[in-house]
Amino acid sequence: MGVENTVDYITIGSTGNASDFGDLTAAKTGTAACASTTRALVSGGYNASSAEVNVIEYFTIATLGNGTDFGDLLSAHSDGYAGSNKTRALFQADAVINFVTIATLGNGTDFGDCEDGTKSAGASNGHGGLT
């Protein structure tokens, strides 16, 4: 078993197998992802050395390609959750929720606290796949 940097994509409306989209900037697992209508952001996770990372990277959803550095979380974190509306992305990092403005590269800023710093899953009802 190994940690992978591959990124797959599907056309949600059409059943079928996934295709290669590109690569993460490094092999990672346990990341958290969200999107605006045009840009997908991926944060944190474990790298191939099983170390938690604080990297946020982004992809342009309509254009196949590799990830590009966006900025850093306030702390390295894995197995967190993320959510977004059309302009703002949130990422859990330990007991702090980080936010970034999706259109503007930069580091995470304190949004507020998670009650107990859990490793969880989450979703948002305003992300890029919704109109």
Place this chain on the structure above:
Amino acid sequence: MPNYNGVWSLSTHYQNKTDWPNFDRVSRMLRFGGRLTGGSGNDIVDIRFVTISTLGNEADFGDMTGGRSHFGALSNLTRTVVGGGYDGSAFTNVMDYVNPNSAGNSTDFGDLVSARGLTAGLANNTRGVFAGGGGPVDVMEYITIGSTGNTTDFGNLTQGREIMNSGASSTTRGIFFGGNV
């Protein structure tokens, strides 16, 4: 789509909301269950939320039908669904859902094709897809979010993967990132 120009009368506001039901919807991020950092307690039942446009701490939303961790989550505007996971003793095929706009407990949605955890989810307005999972497996299965029921086969990932945790999506394209192979 309403015309945003000018100052709206109450009747115009009502008409705009009628023409575009999402025009004043507040986006929320929901967090479901999970486990405590450090690996203990795989059976948290809490659902918590924040309003994405307003800085602040998580607040209570409700409870899952049972405590679970290691599952995938997806959402459209009116339903947020979690699928699979580990209930503290075994992996499960259970899917739960809530209306993210109204705090409350989750309700049974249906079942994944098989019991598994470490999945990832994504969605557009109508369809949600759960992908990968423990094994690792290359399975992708989908639900029609507006209709409760079991999942249906979607296709396969380029290879078996687990712990992708979450996907990201536009209205048409869904993307899954990395993971263990």
